[in-house]
Amino acid sequence: MTTHAIIERIAAIVGPQGLLTDPRDLEPYVVDWRGIYRGASPAVVRPASTGQVAAVVELCAESGTPLVPQGGNTGMCGASVPHATGREIVLSLARMNRVLEVDALNNTMTVEAGCVLANIQQAAAEADRFFPLSLGAEGSCQIGGNLSTNAGGVNVLRYGNTRDLVLGLEVVLPDGRIWNGLRGLRKDNTGYDLKHLFIGAEGTLGVITAAILKLYPRPAATATTWTAVPHPEAALEFLSLLRRHCGDRVTAFELVSRNCLDLVLHHIPGARDPLPKAHDWYVLAELSDSHPGHALRRELEVALEAAIENALVLDAVIAENEAQSRALWRMRESIPEAARAEADMLYRHDIAVAVSKIPEFIREARSALVGRFPGVNIICFGHLGDGNLHYNAFVPGRKRNDAAAREARDVTVVVYDIVQRHHGSFSAEHGIGLAKLDEMRRYKSPVEIELMLTLKHALDPRGIMNPGKVLSGDG
Secondary structure, three states: OOHHHHHHHHHHHHOHHHEEOOHHHHHHHHEOOOOOOEOOOOOEEOOOOHHHHHHHHHHHHHHOOOEEEEOOOOOOOOOOOOOOOOOOEEEEOOOOOOEEEEEOOOOEEEEEOOOEHHHHHHHHHHOOEEOOOOOOOOOOOEHHHHHHHOOOOOOHHHHOOHHHHEEEEEEEOOOOOEEEEOOOOOOOOOOOOOHHHHOOOOOOOOEEEEEEEEOEEOOOEEEEEEEEEOOHHHHHHHHHHHHHHHHHHEEEEEEEEHHHHHHHHHHOOOOOOOOOOOOOEEEEEEEEEOOOOOHHHHHHHHHHHHHHHOOOOOEEEEOOOHHHHHHHHHHHHOHHHHHHHHOOOOEOOEEEOOHHHHHHHHHHHHHHHHHHOOOOEEEEEEEHHHOEEEEEEEOOOOOOOOHHHHHOOHHHHHHHHHHHHOOOEOOOOOOOOOOOHHHHHHHOOHHHHHHHHHHHHHHOOOOOEOOOOOOOOOO
């Protein structure tokens, strides 16, 4: 069957609103948001229902046509863009964007995969509930993409990754069959928990079309503080102290180096240093509680007093209102934007080690990079509370338009080898996509790779689902 014939049959399934073929319309779907990965596609299919998704996938399975499922296309590793061959059809879930049900008594919400994350948060708030997944792209990323990459974000410390926020899924399998696992149950021991096959699989095992998400009581009070700490070891001890004083009300705990803050102050209009004096390291921490009142702030003040007495905190400011809290969070969330504005070529490392190993990792990685790459500028920030750091580096003289510099693995290998020695992960929350195929081969054991390939071949024997992502040579 020719590509033209396949597209004609797809058009009959999804109608004129569900198919894009003009190259000008295709452009946003074939390049990632950072402009790193660019592919080609004969068409973008935008189905309006699970039935249409199933019919399209069944046709593609019949004809051997590869598909690239796509959400908001905000990923960091190129998983949602097609290859340059021009053979793959992009399957966008953007039109499937309905909140199907909010069950406040069961603390669940049923949504289609194309729902924008911020809209899910708003729908939960309107029901006096809280959906805790929160990340920088929440105004444009879609929940299907969040599920497919097992997105993390700033609230993992208290609520867990996306995987921990899902009770059920609906998935179109690579042969076009529909698995309806939309059960809002917190206990179900009837065999394998199939939903976990598809969460974090980056669209390589099927197309997530709907999900049942966990909701929580809506926080009635929050307390946010920006603190200066002498070093990462002190930050870690401060986290322990804060938990002793405040328990599981510690929602977020972010580590920020001075390098990061300097970039934000230089490149982000309106940014202001939260403290009067510069320090080498900072922590942005937030507490939340479902009970209103000033008790939460008082608990934070007591914890800060203890931290200052023990020389764990050098200085601190507490947000007086929501606007000040947002301003503090903007400092943290603007770091990636500021880093892009600073230099063209940035080596990004989304790593995880045990929380207790974070200070040791930072010391070892800095020593190794400075020793090998004179003048390197290290941009270290991230989710200290759950062991996930964004440990990025500029190397003087390297430019993105230089293919040799862009593809060089020398910086990355230095960092990831240290991660490996600490039994950590080279991809904590961004996934694999195209960006980290070499790392999969280098750091994953043969047994792990074999198990993954077994699952891939069992569910997708023709290799049509997002081929070449996560596992190279998976077709």
